[in-house]
Amino acid sequence: MICGYDRDEVVKYTTLLEKETNIQVVGTDSNLMSPLTSDCQLGADVVVICSGDSSPVNNSVAVIRQICESVNSSVVLVSENHDDTFVREGFAAGATYILRSEDDQILPNLLGSINDDSLPQRVLVADYNKQLREDKLRTLTRAERDIFHLMEQGYSRREMAEVLFKSLNTVNTQIRQILIKLNAKSSKDAVAMLRSGTGKNRIMKGLQT
Numbered sequence: 001m002i003c004g005y006d007r008d009e010v011v012k013y014t015t016l017l018e019k020e021t022n023i024q025v026v027g028t029d030s031n032l033m034s035p036l037t038s039d040c041q042l043g044a045d046v047v048v049i050c051s052g053d054s055s056p057v058n059n060s061v062a063v064i065r066q067i068c069e070s071v072n073s074s075v076v077l078v079s080e081n082h083d084d085t086f087v088r089e090g091f092a093a094g095a096t097y098i099l100r101s102e103d104d105q106i107l108p109n110l111l112g113s114i115n116d117d118s119l120p121q122r123v124l125v126a127d128y129n130k131q132l133r134e135d136k137l138r139t140l141t142r143a144e145r146d147i148f149h150l151m152e153q154g155y156s157r158r159e160m161a162e163v164l165f166k167s168l169n170t171v172n173t174q175i176r177q178i179l180i181k182l183n184a185k186s187s188k189d190a191v192a193m194l195r196s197g198t199g200k201n202r203i204m205k206g207l208q209t
Contacts (some may be wrong), residue, residue: 004050068094
């Protein structure tokens with residue numbers, strides 16, 4: 001799956017990858033904010049996002065998070081934006097690899113090796129996301145961490161109250177504090193933000209031998 005704001009960019013990368021016999025492009029989308037899950041569920045192991053200078057940074061990061069939350073696809077971000085904050089936010093959202101636009105000719109080779117567990121950037125990203133998760137969890141009190149761990153396991157608020165022998169009102173208050181501290185909109189968003197990102201390292205449906 002290849003998507004981006006600029007249709008010409010999408011066509012450019014589609015043409016580049018379709019020359020490769022070991023890569024199959026299963027879909028394209030020039031509207032970066034449109035729902036991506038249906039195309040990904042058709043078989044895309046990897047989503048390539050073309051993020052040019054005109055692409056809103058927050059939207060690109062939001063789409064990466066949406067993909068990682070919704071489907072078991074990895075994300076390669078091809079971007080003209082080299083800002084450190086943008087790169088960190090991209091990896092934190094779940095991107096497997098971030099490639100500079102001027103280096104885009106190596107994209108086919110990258111896709112061919114992306115499933116290699118020893119790929120240096122994959123190892124570094126996994127370590128970075130693990131440290132990021134630990135840093136964010138340290139901002140929570142012990143009681144809030146107990147709540148958060150149950151949130152990760154899919155417990156409802158009423159179930160949390162029963163397991164932790166707390167009132168529902170206390171649980172609701174602690175969840176509100178968790179969302180404030182993690183700058184998350186919902187419990188689902190909080191869990192996604194602290195997801196380690198490991199195991200999400202496949203890219204673009206490949207016909208590899």
